[in-house]
Amino acid sequence: MLGQLILSGIATGSLYALTAIAVVLVFRNTRTINLAQGDFAMVGAFLGIYFLKQLGFSYYTTVLLVVASTTLLGVAVEWLIMRPIAKSDWLTLFTATIGVFYILTGVMGWIWGRDTKAFPVNFDPTPIDLGGALISMGHLYNIGWALAIGVVLYWFFNHTKQGIAMRAVTDDPEIAHLMGIPVKFIVMLTWGVAGFIAGFVGILIAPIIYVSPEMMDEVLVKAYVAAVFGGLYSIRGAVIGALMIGVAENLAGGYLDSSLKTSTAFIMIVVLLAFRPQGLIGVQKRREI
Amino acid sequence: MSKVPITKAASNNLESSPKYAPVRALKQRYTRQNLIAVAILVALAILIPLLPQVKGWMLSQVSLVIIYIIAAMGVAVLVGFTGLVSVGHGGFLAIGAYTSALLTKYFGVDLIIGLISAMFVSAFLGALLAVVFVRLSGAFMAIGTLGFAFFVGTVVNNVSIFEGRDGIFLDNNVILGIRIEDFGFYYTSVASLLLVTLAVYCLVNSGTGRAFMALRDSENAAKASGVNRLLYRVLAFAISAGITGIAGALNAHVVNYVSAEVYADIWYSVDILIAVVVGGPAILFGPYLGGIFVVMLPFFLERLADFSFILKGVVLIAVLRFAPAGVGELILRPLRIARRRKLRSVAAGLRESEVG
Amino acid sequence: MTLLKINQMEASYGAITALRGISIEVPERSIVTLLGANGAGKSTTLKCISGVVAPRSGSIEWQGKEIAGRSPNWVTRNGIAQVPEGRRIFKDLTVSENLIMGAYTRKNKDEINEDLEQVLELFPLLKERSSQLGGSLSGGEQQMLAIGRGLMARPVLLMLDEPSLGLAPIVISDIFEKLLKLNEERGLALLIVEQNMKLALKVSHYGYVMQLGQVMVEGTAEELREDKKVYESYLGAPEKSP
Amino acid sequence: MGEHLRCQDIQVSFGGVRACNNLSLTVPRGKIIGLIGPNGAGKTTLFNVLSRFQSYDAGDVYFEGKLANDRMPHHMVSMGMARTFQNINLFKDQTTLQNIMTGAHGQIGNPISAMCWLPAARRRERQIEDYAIHVADMLNLTPELENEVGNLPYGHQKRVELARALASRPSMLLLDEPVAGCNDSETQELKELVFKVNREMGVTVLLVEHDMSMVMEVCDFIYVINFGANLAMGTPGEVRANKDVIAAYLGEDDD
Amino acid sequence: TDSPGITDKNILICSYQPMTGKVSSYFRMGKGADAWFKYINDNGGINGRKVTYRMVDDKYEPARTKSAVKRFIERDECFAIVSPLGSAPTSAVIDYIVSKKVPLIGAGTGAAKNLTIESPWVFPLYPSYFTEGAQLVRFAKEVFGASKVAVLYQNDPSGKTHMAGIKSVLEKNGVSITAAEGYEPKEVDVSSQVIKMKQSGAEAVICSCAPEPAAKFYTERAKLGWKVPVVNVFFGKSPKVAELAGNDAVEGIYFSTIFRDFDSPAAPIQQAKSILKKYYPEETPDAIHLWGFAGAQVFTEAIKRMGDGPITRERLVKTLEGIDNWTGSVVPSITIGEGNAPEHFIIKDMSFVLFKGGKFVDFSPPWMK
Ligand SMILES: Nc1ncnc2c1ncn2[C@@H]1O[C@H](COP(=O)(O)OP(=O)(O)OP(=O)(O)O)[C@@H](O)[C@H]1O
Ligand SMILES: Nc1ncnc2c1ncn2[C@@H]1O[C@H](COP(=O)(O)OP(=O)(O)OP(=O)(O)O)[C@@H](O)[C@H]1O
Numbered sequence A: 001m002l003g004q005l006i007l008s009g010i011a012t013g014s015l016y017a018l019t020a021i022a023v024v025l026v027f028r029n030t031r032t033i034n035l036a037q038g039d040f041a042m043v044g045a046f047l048g049i050y051f052l053k054q055l056g057f058s059y060y061t062t063v064l065l066v067v068a069s070t071t072l073l074g075v076a077v078e079w080l081i082m083r084p085i086a087k088s089d090w091l092t093l094f095t096a097t098i099g100v101f102y103i104l105t106g107v108m109g110w111i112w113g114r115d116t117k118a119f120p121v122n123f124d125p126t127p128i129d130l131g132g133a134l135i136s137m138g139h140l141y142n143i144g145w146a147l148a149i150g151v152v153l154y155w156f157f158n159h160t161k162q163g164i165a166m167r168a169v170t171d172d173p174e175i176a177h178l179m180g181i182p183v184k185f186i187v188m189l190t191w192g193v194a195g196f197i198a199g200f201v202g203i204l205i206a207p208i209i210y211v212s213p214e215m216m217d218e219v220l221v222k223a224y225v226a227a228v229f230g231g232l233y234s235i236r237g238a239v240i241g242a243l244m245i246g247v248a249e250n251l252a253g254g255y256l257d258s259s260l261k262t263s264t265a266f267i268m269i270v271v272l273l274a275f276r277p278q279g280l281i282g283v284q285k286r287r288e289i
Numbered sequence B: 001m002s003k004v005p006i007t008k009a010a011s012n013n014l015e016s017s018p019k020y021a022p023v024r025a026l027k028q029r030y031t032r033q034n035l036i037a038v039a040i041l042v043a044l045a046i047l048i049p050l051l052p053q054v055k056g057w058m059l060s061q062v063s064l065v066i067i068y069i070i071a072a073m074g075v076a077v078l079v080g081f082t083g084l085v086s087v088g089h090g091g092f093l094a095i096g097a098y099t100s101a102l103l104t105k106y107f108g109v110d111l112i113i114g115l116i117s118a119m120f121v122s123a124f125l126g127a128l129l130a131v132v133f134v135r136l137s138g139a140f141m142a143i144g145t146l147g148f149a150f151f152v153g154t155v156v157n158n159v160s161i162f163e164g165r166d167g168i169f170l171d172n173n174v175i176l177g178i179r180i181e182d183f184g185f186y187y188t189s190v191a192s193l194l195l196v197t198l199a200v201y202c203l204v205n206s207g208t209g210r211a212f213m214a215l216r217d218s219e220n221a222a223k224a225s226g227v228n229r230l231l232y233r234v235l236a237f238a239i240s241a242g243i244t245g246i247a248g249a250l251n252a253h254v255v256n257y258v259s260a261e262v263y264a265d266i267w268y269s270v271d272i273l274i275a276v277v278v279g280g281p282a283i284l285f286g287p288y289l290g291g292i293f294v295v296m297l298p299f300f301l302e303r304l305a306d307f308s309f310i311l312k313g314v315v316l317i318a319v320l321r322f323a324p325a326g327v328g329e330l331i332l333r334p335l336r337i338a339r340r341r342k343l344r345s346v347a348a349g350l351r352e353s354e355v356g
Numbered sequence C: 001m002t003l004l005k006i007n008q009m010e011a012s013y014g015a016i017t018a019l020r021g022i023s024i025e026v027p028e029r030s031i032v033t034l035l036g037a038n039g040a041g042k043s044t045t046l047k048c049i050s051g052v053v054a055p056r057s058g059s060i061e062w063q064g065k066e067i068a069g070r071s072p073n074w075v076t077r078n079g080i081a082q083v084p085e086g087r088r089i090f091k092d093l094t095v096s097e098n099l100i101m102g103a104y105t106r107k108n109k110d111e112i113n114e115d116l117e118q119v120l121e122l123f124p125l126l127k128e129r130s131s132q133l134g135g136s137l138s139g140g141e142q143q144m145l146a147i148g149r150g151l152m153a154r155p156v157l158l159m160l161d162e163p164s165l166g167l168a169p170i171v172i173s174d175i176f177e178k179l180l181k182l183n184e185e186r187g188l189a190l191l192i193v194e195q196n197m198k199l200a201l202k203v204s205h206y207g208y209v210m211q212l213g214q215v216m217v218e219g220t221a222e223e224l225r226e227d228k229k230v231y232e233s234y235l236g237a238p239e240k241s242p
Numbered sequence D: 001m002g003e004h005l006r007c008q009d010i011q012v013s014f015g016g017v018r019a020c021n022n023l024s025l026t027v028p029r030g031k032i033i034g035l036i037g038p039n040g041a042g043k044t045t046l047f048n049v050l051s052r053f054q055s056y057d058a059g060d061v062y063f064e065g066k067l068a069n070d071r072m073p074h075h076m077v078s079m080g081m082a083r084t085f086q087n088i089n090l091f092k093d094q095t096t097l098q099n100i101m102t103g104a105h106g107q108i109g110n111p112i113s114a115m116c117w118l119p120a121a122r123r124r125e126r127q128i129e130d131y132a133i134h135v136a137d138m139l140n141l142t143p144e145l146e147n148e149v150g151n152l153p154y155g156h157q158k159r160v161e162l163a164r165a166l167a168s169r170p171s172m173l174l175l176d177e178p179v180a181g182c183n184d185s186e187t188q189e190l191k192e193l194v195f196k197v198n199r200e201m202g203v204t205v206l207l208v209e210h211d212m213s214m215v216m217e218v219c220d221f222i223y224v225i226n227f228g229a230n231l232a233m234g235t236p237g238e239v240r241a242n243k244d245v246i247a248a249y250l251g252e253d254d255d
Numbered sequence E: 001t002d003s004p005g006i007t008d009k010n011i012l013i014c015s016y017q018p019m020t021g022k023v024s025s026y027f028r029m030g031k032g033a034d035a036w037f038k039y040i041n042d043n044g045g046i047n048g049r050k051v052t053y054r055m056v057d058d059k060y061e062p063a064r065t066k067s068a069v070k071r072f073i074e075r076d077e078c079f080a081i082v083s084p085l086g087s088a089p090t091s092a093v094i095d096y097i098v099s100k101k102v103p104l105i106g107a108g109t110g111a112a113k114n115l116t117i118e119s120p121w122v123f124p125l126y127p128s129y130f131t132e133g134a135q136l137v138r139f140a141k142e143v144f145g146a147s148k149v150a151v152l153y154q155n156d157p158s159g160k161t162h163m164a165g166i167k168s169v170l171e172k173n174g175v176s177i178t179a180a181e182g183y184e185p186k187e188v189d190v191s192s193q194v195i196k197m198k199q200s201g202a203e204a205v206i207c208s209c210a211p212e213p214a215a216k217f218y219t220e221r222a223k224l225g226w227k228v229p230v231v232n233v234f235f236g237k238s239p240k241v242a243e244l245a246g247n248d249a250v251e252g253i254y255f256s257t258i259f260r261d262f263d264s265p266a267a268p269i270q271q272a273k274s275i276l277k278k279y280y281p282e283e284t285p286d287a288i289h290l291w292g293f294a295g296a297q298v299f300t301e302a303i304k305r306m307g308d309g310p311i312t313r314e315r316l317v318k319t320l321e322g323i324d325n326w327t328g329s330v331v332p333s334i335t336i337g338e339g340n341a342p343e344h345f346i347i348k349d350m351s352f353v354l355f356k357g358g359k360f361v362d363f364s365p366p367w368m369k
């Protein structure tokens, strides 16, 4: 039972992880807590259904198209909504993403209704046996993707010039501009990448949690908690945090009481923030004076 | 102590500082103007319900708006004047609601007692939360408070005394032994709002409020000015939570019913935050506009369903874009600018009167 | 030959006019200094050149090309680097990452690494701290980092805004020596804004004295050094900002 | 007279970096003491330790004869220590008056009664305002009282910071590079101010500065530190002539 | 004379719905009722009167519900409140509605208070979850022959009432609970619950789940290769379950039900389907829509039966109470008795279906035969 609980926890955690990565990405590059990150994925999932069912495209074409669309969506949100207020404080930026959240939820609900829809692709339901614990193909895919995207982004941020430039832009956009860094492009790129990840998330998660305008709410909240584990700055921290939450939830549900399951993450975050306000995976601290 | 001579030097100078007198006089005039405006509003709030055209349901709708305004006022103390963003005030709404509801149910207390106890219990728990989160700021504080709101949701959902999602049913509201209906409830909410507004006004114009704003604008400068961060954060949280607690209690008594289903929802907290941001967090009457916005928008758009969602998003973004400091600021800006400019120029003119 | 030629440039921040028609020239391989009291518009001049502020009118010619209104991006790519006022290093980037960002527009990796080595040689204090966050450095160390970052662009013209701010006396003379050396060896042109007039006129070839957005006096360093009146009338009295 | 502030064997390290390595100094009451040293020597760090903004690994800080190791920054302020910052730290969107009044925070008394506008609190508030105006007057800031400090020129901002520090009615002032970025005349003005505060108000001053003209002119006594350790100390004349100090800090060609 | 809300040309009735907010998917109930009344109006109304069906968004916040209902009754003068949605909202306003003597017909709620209120003005839609819970234990015992059952329930009043119903008859049936696992309505996955239930050695599972979580459970059950027999409560009986989890995972699962299925050839069901398609083309027909239909249709029938006489609230109640074995609606048969609950329930009986070969097929447990 323990092995199965942990494995299922990791599977769920990987659902949180991908979104958490995007959350961290947007936050560290634009100081924005993006509440619409889940909705990007939700839009992706709806589009996925549309392409697959209505237009009859193949799975891989659909993946391509969805990811392209959500990337564009991310870019459009940056361009139309975030850019004009880019200089505001983070509360304004945060509230603006709530606005985006409303709009996307509203538009999707308007077009496709509010009831839950099945995603027309199901992974092979026969589970894979990993030393007595079972996991389905869909979950394995998710874990794989979460790790792969995490590793790529981690490398990108810390070891490429563009990655460093992204962080420089967050730090001081004016000076970054002065260094010749194309600030606007980089901010746009950030949102684009956030949309890109969301496209994958949408397609991967849809067969597991089904598709509706609210599908991502729960995942998104958990993703935030996970992101805080990495101090909202560390991608590695976010992934580890997400997996920890997934496992802890399952263990709490399995060994304590199932009513505690969903609150586990929040109890964890309250305790964490009380004792380690900078997150679990500490980032080097700069001096303020 | 070498402190003494300074104090002396100062107190010699204390009585007058006549040089500054013109500015001070101007400031007093502005305060008087504000007071007159407020007095007119209060008179309207008291008199309008007496018009024959005003019906009970209107008052109960207005009461709902007032409840949101009070809740937003609580959040504004934190967001606007202390610079801490809370996405968890739904939690305090719940605490206020349940405090009053339980007291009413088991001890049959007066509504007034319910409100006051709700305020104190919320304030106490707010203070506790501040101690736990004393080192957080910015986005971390937002997510921490969000966690708190969920936590409260879980507690009321699972601890039996709160009767979970079945909810607690209350009898009619009683003040001083008299049952009150829509009218009575309206005046109760108006009075609460008035007192809360007054309290917040006094707060932000006192040394305590100055310390809050100091922490908001630069924590290091605040520390260097001798502001005790822990103490003032605790105070800020307590005041903020206490105010929202009042709103929570009113919210319970406007329907005479509380249910975990309602308070387990983070969108409650988000709605209050939106009210604050839309109205203008650092403006005393910002929450008034925000509360009206949040409650009345669905009221006017009620048949639009999904479309109202979209519209809400669009309006929100438009407000942020064109009135980044809130609609209140936008409305008041001309007045503020004019007053500031006048003050500045009078102060700058003090140079001339300088002797030596 | 003239490297940079500014003609009748005006600039403003909203209602506040900061520059009222200034003309400045920086010849190739030369060191030019801008002097003036607080609020005279020195920093604004540099910002106009680097494209951070768009001038309202007038022209900026760079190697014969008009560049007024170009983006900072473009300006940096084309050989002008600026060390901004007040350090403004990237606080959350490490020292070496800060330096790499200075070379953002350059392509050749080997050259960049070579320059990185050189800059770290130039500022041994930074070398010890190369993996530390920029924000954790002391004030003076940050200033050094800012200068080093400017050098990393391997510019044709380096603009320094108050480079001596917060530096120890021995470091100031050291850095100015090294800048002189770069000027002589590599032909790096320098446009320096300084509060410390004595120091600035010691190293530079030519100087401009500004007041309230205008150039009041110009001349070679010796001329300005000798001219007592310059000091008294333009650099002495404190300016009141409007 | 007697000692006002003393620190003994202060050690601070950040990861591998030793910022202070057994630093000790004594500040006698009523004097102006200079603290100089090369960049990264640990001056600001020591200031942060003394004002309790920074925790440290070992050593003791005594202020007004009392051990201050466990104090918080606001305790130090209430005990009479005020400071300014190397990088200006002000409430940018607030007016000069508000900034200075915040400096007098220690005088508001009980925050709850202040908040409730009790008569005593109102009286105090009035006193705080009067005193703030008095300080502003002293620093020639009266015309700027109703101006947002963010709009003020750099030199004025430095003065507002000083005014804020003075508003707490300190017995000791710690100044970190007060004239950096100021031109000669502004430097001159500040020198006079420091003298005035010291001589007329009896405030002890501890000063960090790289501008030698200022340091040598106003200080009664100077400590020199290097690599987080004491290097030398003495009167300005002695320090200026000290070989180690010249080699590490002043440089040969200082004139 | 007519009651408020009635004119020669018009009947005004109201309902509150969660049009936006977290449970807005339940707005389907309002859409169902609205589609029905649109259809009625397009076909000449009821005895010449058109129906104005006013829905208001309360966001599932009781405080908003209260002010909306006050508006209905005091300002708009609604004749009756028909097919509104929500346990918490209804709990908050039911006393008020009753005190104003306004009929409340077919509210979508299972909260005990709303079902047991002693008032002639309330006509609850479906029987209490308590009764259903008790029936499901019997089902597990008699159909599955299980004496050890596990329960998966939604952590809200519906689930908790089911639990209470289940517990009340355990002894009588000689059944014990091996694991009672709750889940939050929006929980991302229910794997730990399923694992725990499996470990507990249950011989059957009673699932008090809405369609989405039910689908998650069946997927998980299939994944673990756990062949335990399952019976699900009625509000999880939806084509959605099979759509979401795939037919294979749902194969062999029993559901209790209060409506005929959409696949049923019965005329009223096919009619509801086509009406919904016409007025809400983007909706996939679902049981929740039928909740709305049920209340709306009963109301329509009652008004129709009242003919040309004065239309009053009292007469409405009397007429409704006179409905006996009426088969014209989406509910197979409606009989409403006199007095108050439980006689006032619009739907009284549960029946059962089995999901087999991609379809729901009727199933009668031994005691019904
Ligand atoms: N961002 C800004 N917004 C508004 N006014 C500004 C801004 N920056 C500078 N100014 C104003 O423009 C004028 C010139 O400023 P500038 O910074 O160029 O002066 P400076 O010569 O560099 O002075 P300093 O020696 O203090 O650095 C000043 O009056 C200043 O107040
Ligand atoms: N948070 C930190 N993390 C790592 N190193 C630090 C940190 N804070 C200070 N340092 C290091 O400690 C040393 C002392 O710094 P400090 O700011 O005290 O120097 P300083 O004497 O004030 O120098 P300056 O004259 O340049 O302002 C510096 O080398 C600095 O890099």
Ligand SMILES: [Mg+2]
Residues within 6 Å of the ligand: C042, C043, C044, C085, C161
């Ligand atoms: Mg400048």
Ligand SMILES: [Mg+2]
Residues within 6 Å of the ligand: C138, C139, C140, D043, D044, D045, D086
């Ligand atoms: Mg320093």
